[in-house]
Amino acid sequence: MDKTKTLKVSIPHRLPRHEAVRRLQGGFAGLRQQFGQNVAQVEDKWTGDHLDLTASAFGQSITGRLDVRDTCVDVEVDLPWLFAMLAEKIKGQVIQAGTRLLEKK
Numbered sequence: 001m002d003k004t005k006t007l008k009v010s011i012p013h014r015l016p017r018h019e020a021v022r023r024l025q026g027g028f029a030g031l032r033q034q035f036g037q038n039v040a041q042v043e044d045k046w047t048g049d050h051l052d053l054t055a056s057a058f059g060q061s062i063t064g065r066l067d068v069r070d071t072c073v074d075v076e077v078d079l080p081w082l083f084a085m086l087a088e089k090i091k092g093q094v095i096q097a098g099t100r101l102l103e104k105k
Helices: 017-034 087-102
Strands: 004-012 039-047 050-057 060-068 072-080
Touching: 004 087, 017 039, 017 050, 017 060, 017 087, 072 087
Parallel strands: none
Antiparallel strands: 004 072, 039 050, 050 060, 060 072
8 A cells, every 4th residue: 555645836936947956956955954864865866957856754765856947846746655644734845945945036
């Protein structure tokens, strides 16, 4: 009974695409430090404007994909059943963190 829920979020931005990618790459380094005690392993692989992400937390495996587009960043995260119950809370945190990274400064 291995059920996952895919969380899909689109975060709008007004940055040049390369700048959005740069900020997100820097943001992932910060998240790794912030959540390091809860997340056993994080692997992120950027291919151009696309990110493949895998992480494990509390014995659960999480995978995600991120695509930087001209006006938004599309995020998909596959949540295992343990985290699926918290999907709405996680969605809010993803939007909040992404918006903070992509705000025009």
